[in-house]
Amino acid sequence: MALRGLLRLGEVAIRVLDMAAAREHYGRRLGLHEVMQGEGGRVYYKAWDEHDHHCLVLREADSAGMDYFAFKVYDDATLTELAPKIEAFGLKVEHIAAGVYPYSGRRLQFRLPSGHLMQLYAHKEQIGNTLGTRNPGVMPDEGVIRGFRINRLDHCLLGGPNIDQNARLFREVFEFDLSERLIDVDSEASLALFLSCSTKPHDVAFVLQPEEARFHHVSFLLESTYDVIHAADLIGKYRIPVDVGPNRHGVTRGATIYFFDPSGNRNEVFSGGYVHYPDTPTLTWDTSELGAATFAQDNIPRESFLTVLT
Amino acid sequence: MALRGLLRLGEVAIRVLDMAAAREHYGRRLGLHEVMQGEGGRVYYKAWDEHDHHCLVLREADSAGMDYFAFKVYDDATLTELAPKIEAFGLKVEHIAAGVYPYSGRRLQFRLPSGHLMQLYAHKEQIGNTLGTRNPGVMPDEGVIRGFRINRLDHCLLGGPNIDQNARLFREVFEFDLSERLIDVDSEASLALFLSCSTKPHDVAFVLQPEEARFHHVSFLLESTYDVIHAADLIGKYRIPVDVGPNRHGVTRGATIYFFDPSGNRNEVFSGGYVHYPDTPTLTWDTSELGAATFAQDNIPRESFLTVLT
Amino acid sequence: MALRGLLRLGEVAIRVLDMAAAREHYGRRLGLHEVMQGEGGRVYYKAWDEHDHHCLVLREADSAGMDYFAFKVYDDATLTELAPKIEAFGLKVEHIAAGVYPYSGRRLQFRLPSGHLMQLYAHKEQIGNTLGTRNPGVMPDEGVIRGFRINRLDHCLLGGPNIDQNARLFREVFEFDLSERLIDVDSEASLALFLSCSTKPHDVAFVLQPEEARFHHVSFLLESTYDVIHAADLIGKYRIPVDVGPNRHGVTRGATIYFFDPSGNRNEVFSGGYVHYPDTPTLTWDTSELGAATFAQDNIPRESFLTVLT
Amino acid sequence: MALRGLLRLGEVAIRVLDMAAAREHYGRRLGLHEVMQGEGGRVYYKAWDEHDHHCLVLREADSAGMDYFAFKVYDDATLTELAPKIEAFGLKVEHIAAGVYPYSGRRLQFRLPSGHLMQLYAHKEQIGNTLGTRNPGVMPDEGVIRGFRINRLDHCLLGGPNIDQNARLFREVFEFDLSERLIDVDSEASLALFLSCSTKPHDVAFVLQPEEARFHHVSFLLESTYDVIHAADLIGKYRIPVDVGPNRHGVTRGATIYFFDPSGNRNEVFSGGYVHYPDTPTLTWDTSELGAATFAQDNIPRESFLTVLT
Structure with missing residues (x-):
């Protein structure tokens, strides 16, 4: 009870075209903390206020986009319990041994009806947020909060077909709530579905796209709208390509900016949004x-917002 | 899985010495929405962005303090499941029929080891946050967000003996996390325990006091530190007695103000704080x-902060 | 010495196509305080934290745009001193008796080289900001700060030919500073000139346009970027046409939103910007x-930003 | 006209007991930029968004307090014009040659009726704010805005006898406005006088004290209340002694924190406050x-706020 099962989006693995440019972007501009370079030249990042070893993995490749996304679950027993349920839903589950992914326990991997590769894991080494756990204080040393002042990885939005099936998996097997949805005003077909396993308005979302396994954006949490403005100033300073400047989402009510990494992967930084609970009514938007x-x-x-994915 | 069991602090019932003064305070000053006057002259309030009918109940009495606090649980089956577990923990559970509390389903009631009366309920009539659920928009009409611009009831801090037993109940039976604790640096005895069932740093907290069933404060959530400053300006304007002016807690990292209602009950408004998960390490502070x-x-x-309770 | 001569933009007179719609916009949406209806159906507004009787005059007409703008000067002797200097600069000065403009002392009126009608006055009845002058406190009663939470009229940007001559008048006769300018990168011709008589980055600005006497925007000051975001939320709620959503100007560094009144007159609300002094170097931007x-x-x-004027 | 005569507080010279501790405080904690070490071990600082070479001078000495404060005036002719007026007011004016103070033109120096040493100068070498003057952009490189994120030196509050004579000098000779005053409710004697030569609510202030030449505080401008909260967090982190935590002044309406440097000199960081003009009514507060x-x-x-000076 309380918060159990899938806890949060814990890891997103993104393909970039040029690792040097990507490190400039995610490390020096956004201010994420590079914690490791690993196999195949992969680079690993964490946001300052997370405790786990990393939340973002970059891999150099010929095309941009997302390799996989991974949710952390409550404990190993949750993995054991979920594997047959996912299989029963109709997805083949691959079991990946502990240690295959660095600093990580065993993982379940399966492909969503939308074509995205999803993983679940219960353990990742914790390296803390620099404050310690005994009389930790509230402010890390200067330089720890830097760049865009990102607190945490928050959520991702993924594009593909069969998003109603995706949502059914998340609701029936993972027990997420459908917090919001965007439907066609005439056909009432689902165009975008927002799913929450926490008090956040969404932990993951899916947008209908004809092609499988498309990546719309990964989103990072900022502390305040003031930090959103600050990030927008840095985006302007560094001439980072902007998709949509400071605005507020109708869905989730978050204050947001969208921009692109040098490979064309969309990023979001945002702050705020309402507090969601399982008994919060689902909000429906139509076209x-x-x-x-x-x-x-x-x-x-914005045309580009709806059609540009990697 | 996801968010289940106890969801949130849903209702706090407070005794006030003078209902007219209390309504001036909670309604006109804080800007909570009065939704009903009920039996025994009780007055019921909700915060604007909550969906349930009410979160605060005032009752005129000869002494200030708290009558009870109540958590909303996921569903009626949760009540059925919890009742024997609470009994097994050693507390006598009173079953209160639906409708005894207005707009509310059945409730379980029991007295904590600290002497506080606690309730659980799964249903309360939802009246919404004025935005509706179809193309809701993000801004209610002007006048809906008013006074201190309170979004939600958030948590309460309660004083009494046996707080370790309280925490054991919340951790073992309700599956809360111990997010933070304050201990005596010499004896390591627990002085204050902070418990979370969500991504909030705490949903309820207990502070050691020799007397049973003491009320330290009820806390309301504001959207931003800017709103904390705005509330402080109103507190000054209306000469509301301040306990501790704008500051930041070490515990939870929230930006806070403490003040008193006209009966001497302590209120808090706050914003921010870190994001908690079950795998976040417990933080320990000592004296x-x-x-x-x-x-x-x-x-x-602050001496007064530690010793003045109702 | 200190702050003398022209003090500030004190009054802007705008033509609107439909007074009812304009009152909805400036009064109910922006939250300016309507203080009077006057001759010819004119409607007068003030912002809450101004002391003078009004700062904005609306007149219903067949075309949108600006009738005149007026600066308040330090005292009547300033008018006496300036009149011959303006004439010596080559502009014909019309003397308007006290009382012709309501609640106002005598005025000088002249047409700028850009075609705009400008006025100077030394006296306007003061009605205060509701706080009083003895132990005033810091917060007006609730409802005084409302709508977009506008503190003050700040500046206007006007379009026309001969803006270098305009600037020469303001610098040589009125002793303004040229705080910033935008020039053509090739010809170095002036495209926009920003002029300050205070510690604000600009008190008035001119943008090169082929047609005379064009109105680009009137701008109102908000207290914080948080209020800019709040205004943007209201603009979205009321479907007010947006020209440019939340952004930051390079020129002045202010956080800004541009939108249109129902007649197509552009409005700005903004916050922040650097502190200007006469010894601050002029900043030059090129195309x-x-x-x-x-x-x-x-x-x-933005194409629209540069070409749409009334 | 416009902004002429005395422009702003341009330099404050403070005595510290331990230069190493003072550099830690003003440089590493507050984040002011050390621009020079000079004669007698003096250390010079500027705030990032100022253009002049320095605004703060520290000198190691046996007692804390202020050596002198200096206003920058519009031009050299202003000095020539003011010298005899100050003499006519009854103060002996010392003429200090250009270059005696580093990077500075000639200065006038005189002792105020309150015992404070005041200087005027028209020239100081400008080194800019790092943004340049051609297409400057709005954000300096990271690391330029640091520590408490101080934009500028703003004002100082000085304690001594004869503050009414001080105010008469500033009003009659320097043409400042008396923006606000605090008087004894019975005797109506002046207890504190706030004087403005700009659109700021005050550029200098004097508080009645029996001893001459006392230093109450030097104040630095922050961009927003969000930065005030950020500074408060750093003050807490570094255990900087706090005089008064985040609050809002009645006088000026600024959001403020007071704290002490390691020598016991009081510092303020603040943000906001109303816009003052010469025609703004003087505000009177009484005891x-x-x-x-x-x-x-x-x-x-606060007792300490009124009685602790250096």
């Missing part, structure tokens, strides 16, 4: 209010 | 850092 | 950095 | 509202 659903401060739907 | 644990912007322990 | 000069959080020049 | 005048978020007068 008659597509602008308000996406960008509530001007109600303008 | 050698009592100032930093309580008020991290000046490290000064 | 190779037109995006950064205008909107520094994405470096994108 | 019946001493709490609200000083700290408006709790209306509590």
